Amino acid sequence: MTRDEVLAEFRAAGALLEGHFILSSGRRSGFFIQKMRVFEDPVRTGRLCRALAERVAARFGAVDVVVSPAIGGIVPGYETARALGARAIFVEREDGEFHLRRGFEIRAGERVLVIEDIVTTGLSARECLNSLADQPGEIVGAACLIDRSAGRVDLGVPLVALCEFAVPDYDPRDIPPDLAALPPVKPGSRAIQGAGSRGG
Known part of the structure; x- marks a missing residue:
């Protein structure tokens, strides 16, 4: 796409x-x-996330777990995980910081990808990544539907974007x-x- x-x-x-x-x-x-105007349409969302999954697979290979920040990343994370054949989990804020809750876990040896909807400054993606630092498994990178920084943002891991849109x-x-x-x-x-x- x-x-x-x-x-x-x-x-x-x-x-x-x-x-x-x-x-x-x-x-x-x-x-x-x-973005929620896109996510209210499952067919459109699925189409975009399948295209993102193709880019993810080409860059990172197999992915076992997709982690997204709540709430904006949950829908694209879930749909991209579906296309990748991966599990979909999310982090949510507790006392102002992201944490895995609801029994979610990352197991040793699992390849982990963080998925955001739109990246601008990368703050929430970095916070999500930081929250996973003590988890077993390997964080292979991050992905998003739209990168508004046009490749300038630094997440500390490789970022794959379906579209760069600098405004x-x-x-x-x-x-x-x-x-x-x-x-x-x-x-x-x-x-x-x-x-x-x-x-x-």
């Missing part, structure tokens, strides 16, 4: 939004990826005029439902 085909899937799902968005960091962007973001005091002319929307708020999904 090519980069354009991946982005076309996100656009078709209404998940690739254009406008003026306030990111969680406080910076501003003209794009926002509403500039801006300090709120230094926004380009065309972006400043649009009303800002904070993702996750009700207002985002009114944001457009224009092609381009």
Whole structure:
């Protein structure tokens, strides 16, 4: 699956939004990826995750366990694990840090892959990886559907992305005029439902 085909899937799902968005960091962007609009469609999600699994297998070989950070990574982790013939487990926050819970475990000798939905700064992926440091098994790498850093992020392990999609973001005091002319929307708020999904 090519980069354009991946982005076309996100656009078709209404998940690739254009406008003026306030990111969680406080910076501003003209794009926002509403990934759950993709994940609400099992057929589309399966198609993307099978393509990701092909890249994972080509890079890392056999994988025994896929680990994802809750909650955003659970769906793509599960579907990619299905395509790889691997187990799917996840870490979740307890006292502010990721931990394996619910009886999940990694056994000695198992090959482990961390899967994220979208990587931007890589913070949650690194936290997920760090939470597995005392587990037996071998962490072979990480994978994601979209890498917004375009290969610049450093997770400490190799990262395979189905698509690289670098989007500039801006300090709120230094926004380009065309972006400043649009009303800002904070993702996750009700207002985002009114944001457009224009092609381009």
